[in-house]
Amino acid sequence: MTERTLVIVKPDGVQRGKTGDIIRRIERKGYCLVALEMVQATETILREHYAELVEKSFFPEIVSYMTESPVVAIIIEGENVVEGWRSLMGTTMPTQAAPGTVRGDFGRDWPGNAVKNVVHGSDSPASAEREIAIWFPNLA
Numbered sequence: 001m002t003e004r005t006l007v008i009v010k011p012d013g014v015q016r017g018k019t020g021d022i023i024r025r026i027e028r029k030g031y032c033l034v035a036l037e038m039v040q041a042t043e044t045i046l047r048e049h050y051a052e053l054v055e056k057s058f059f060p061e062i063v064s065y066m067t068e069s070p071v072v073a074i075i076i077e078g079e080n081v082v083e084g085w086r087s088l089m090g091t092t093m094p095t096q097a098a099p100g101t102v103r104g105d106f107g108r109d110w111p112g113n114a115v116k117n118v119v120h121g122s123d124s125p126a127s128a129e130r131e132i133a134i135w136f137p138n139l140a
């Protein structure tokens with residue numbers, strides 16, 4: 001089934017010059033880029049995007065990580081892209097993510113800080129539609 005999902009290249013990915021490599025991996029897999037924007041995240045947008053995490057003790061660290069510098073928000077499309085991008089991206093903790101995944105290859109985490117894992121990917125088709133509406137209100 002053709003679906004869309006939201007990819008975010010997080011500030012550490014942009015700062016370290018990984019955006020091009022990440023897009024190359026997406027295209028190599030055969031997914032299409034539908035929309036792409038470089039944007040400075042705000043606490044307001046992050047409270048919506050990470051609504052399930054707002055009450056967590058580490059939420060302030062997520063806000064400071066994600067607002068450090070601009071991110072690149074991307075809508076991609078393809079067959080089973082939600083699950084497919086989650087598998088290209090790798091698991092949350094970079095130290096546990098498999099080599100060959102974006103997080104496994106580029107991620108790192110620092111004790112006491114947010115987990116800096118380079119990219120975001122929606123966790124279900126419903127989350128993807130919800131998140132696309134947050135980051136691309138004109139396209140939803």
Ligand code: IDP
Nearest residue numbers: 058061062091092113114115116117120121123
């Ligand atoms: P996901 O990005 O792999 O779907 P989530 O559990 O939805 O993982 O967490 C969202 C983001 O919050 C993670 O990608 C990571 O940057 C950050 N995060 C998750 N768990 C922790 C934690 O225990 N401490 C600090 N930051 C975390």
